[in-house]
Amino acid sequence: MENDTIIHNQGLTKPEKDDYSTNNCAVTNALKIMGGKWKMLLIKIIADDCVSRFGELKRKMDDIAQTTLTIQLRELERDGIICRKAYAESPPRVEYKLTEIGITLLPVIQVLTDWNDNYCRLTK
Structure with missing residues (x-):
């Protein structure tokens, strides 16, 4: 009795297109949406504060350049993770908060945080 997992009459076929191509994974x-050095931290800060203003974000992330912060916020807004509300006041006031789809990222961030804590514990 043989222990082969392939039946002899069954041919090996290669799929026409793999499901792990860059555009299909x-x-x-x-990761294109939430990856990068600052985006997950921004999402977490905005979630913790419920609503955040640009200056508050800049103070909490003192290592980030103002231009980089602006770019990251615009990308998160473009991707529907946060929404931006500008008030017609003097001085101008802009607030950021998570959208419904942005809120769904919070458990993902928590899982990654837990994984990192476990990884750090196991590799010490």
């Missing part, structure tokens, strides 16, 4: 697409 769900993980790659997700």
Whole structure:
């Protein structure tokens, strides 16, 4: 009796297109939206504060350049993770908060945080 997992009459076929191409991988697409040095931290800060203003974000992330912060916020807004509300006041006031889809990222960030804590514990 043989222990082969391939039946002899069954041919090995290669799929026409693999499901892990750069444009088709769900993980790659997700990381395009929330990846980078600052985005997850921004999402976490905005979630903790419920609503955040630009100056508050800049103070909490003192290592980030103002231009970089602006770019990261625009990308998160473009991708529907945060929404930006500008008030017609003097001086101008702009607030950022998570959208419904942005809120769904919070458990993902928590899982990654837990994984990192476990990884650090196991590799020490």
